[in-house]
Amino acid sequence: MDTIGRQVTAFVTLFMVVALIVLMYGIFEPQRRVAAAQQQKDASIERGAELFAANCAICHGPEGKGIAGAGFPLNTAQNHNGDAKRQAYLQTTIENGKLNVTGKLPVMPMWAEKNNGPLNDQMVGDLVNFITYGN
Numbered sequence: 639m640d641t642i643g644r645q646v647t648a649f650v651t652l653f654m655v656v657a658l659i660v661l662m663y664g665i666f667e668p669q670r671r672v673a674a675a676q677q678q679k680d681a682s683i684e685r686g687a688e689l690f691a692a693n694c695a696i697c698h699g700p701e702g703k704g705i706a707g708a709g710f711p712l713n714t715a716q717n718h719n720g721d722a723k724r725q726a727y728l729q730t731t732i733e734n735g736k737l738n739v740t741g742k743l744p745v746m747p748m749w750a751e752k753n754n755g756p757l758n759d760q761m762v763g764d765l766v767n768f769i770t771y772g773n
């Protein structure tokens with residue numbers, strides 16, 4: 639093979655190696671992203687569980703089964719794997735509170751920082767993730 643021929647072969651080989659690397663990256667990147675997203679969600683659920691135990695269990699019960707007259711059950715089929723609408727409802731209720739349907743106390747407090755509550759957006763999100771995870 640002459641010099642040009644060798645150069646062409648080297649170039650083509652190099653090109654194919656790079657193409658293969660790009661292809662492998664394209665194949666494995668989505669899986670890596672799904673795994674990373676799941677990890678983040680797991681961590682969020684974990685934080686939500688801690689927030690729930692510290693702030694919510696007193697009225698909604700340690701297992702979210704509710705306490706008569708105090709807080710509704712949250713550990714319900716409706717909340718488990720709640721759709722986007724349900725998640726939005728949970729989020730606004732946690733942020734803005736809710737009156738007790740019995741018309742008596744206690745009411746559901748306002749938790750969001752924007753309502754002078756103790757929880758920031760991420761914490762509210764963690765709680766929604768935890769409640770819809772349902773365990």
Ligand code: HEC
Pocket residue numbers: 689690693694695696697698707708709710712728731732736737738739740744745746747749765
């Ligand atoms: C002081 C008692 C109290 C505490 C503490 C409390 N809640 Fe509530 N919660 C209530 C009451 C009362 C209701 C309204 C029940 C009703 O509709 O009559 C309620 C309702 C809710 C609802 C709406 C349920 C539904 O299906 O309509 C959600 C969601 C909720 N609470 C989440 C939380 C979370 C999360 C926390 C902790 C950050 C929390 N609550 C802490 C008393 C409390």
